Amino acid sequence: MKPQTRKTYVSETVAGLKPSGIRRFFDLASGMEGVISLGVGEPDFVTSWGIREASILSLEQGYTSYTANAGLPELRQEIAAYLRRKFRVCYRPETEILVTVGASQAIDLALRAIVDPGDEVIVVEPSFVAYEPLVVLAGGTPVSVRTSGADGFQLNLAQLEQAITERTKAVVICSPNNPTGTVFSPAELEALARLAEAHDLLVIADEIYAELTYEGEYMSMAAVNGMRERTILISGFSKGFAMTGWRLGFAAAPEDILQAMLKIHQYAMMCAPTMAQYGALEALRNGEHDVEQMRNSYRRRRNYFVASLNEIGLPCHVPGGAFYAFPSIRHTGLTSEQFAEQLLLEEKVAVVPGNVFGQSGEGYIRCSYASSLEQLQEAVKRMKRFLERL
Structure with missing residues (x-):
């Protein structure tokens, strides 16, 4: 009797995941000359010299071993001081802060630590492309709640409440938002907090862009009255400190949740890169001036x-x-993907179609203005030509 041959050894869950829609357009653009890319979600600044020097010094001094699983104790202390100073939220560095391999790993750990099979997680969209797949990989069911461009993609609390069921475990938000740039107001966060309390929910708050808030003082979800014990705060060094390639993030959460995340981290990752952690120490201690300069530059652009x-x-x-x-491209009669692909092929400007960020992103495109002013000016000229032909 012949042994039965499997059709595939790949997990059904993973096989069912769609590849990142952003990657397809990066791949298209990478093979073309003269492309202006407005698609990359990272700063165009090089990490400041002080941070790089601190990392180099750590290597020269031979600090190349594992750190504690949760991260360097002194880095966790600096993160706690930073959160207290900047966002008025207090966490114990010993038990409530975890240093991770980018904010993306922190989101993955948060979801795996709280989700049981059958749990639902509400994702406010348009949203970062990883949220829904990570919910699925954690064994949960993502439930999308749309926002609308008509009101600047603000939270739709009525629709969010309608989406809550007895199986809902958490809500995932991102503010400032990727891809819309929307910052949720204190009033919206307060209303979300009351919903979370009423339905006994957690909020996973991705605040990786908090340093890049242009008007007023940023308000963390964890700072809302009553929400420290219901919030898993996700952040890191990639965006505000221009450290994307360093792959360093962190999570702050109540001790029971944080320790559950740490347990997974111990088995899956051991610890974040040691030299990157020493760079992050310098960023928190002496990097505020550089952050302010970058923020002002982004505001002008x-x-x-x-x-x-x-x-x-x-x-x-x-x-x-x-x-x-x-921006909206609905009036052109093209879908988001059609618009992005034609713009790339005809004018060599790379943008990301809005539909990759959820169904409510259809009819929009995401354009990163983390490019030089000269490149932005040229991109606008090319986009204008493209629209005139349409």
């Missing part, structure tokens, strides 16, 4: 780019944070 998009006929709300513009 935002003001130019968003005004220009509106002038050439791509309606766009003014994003309150991050470095993304999310």
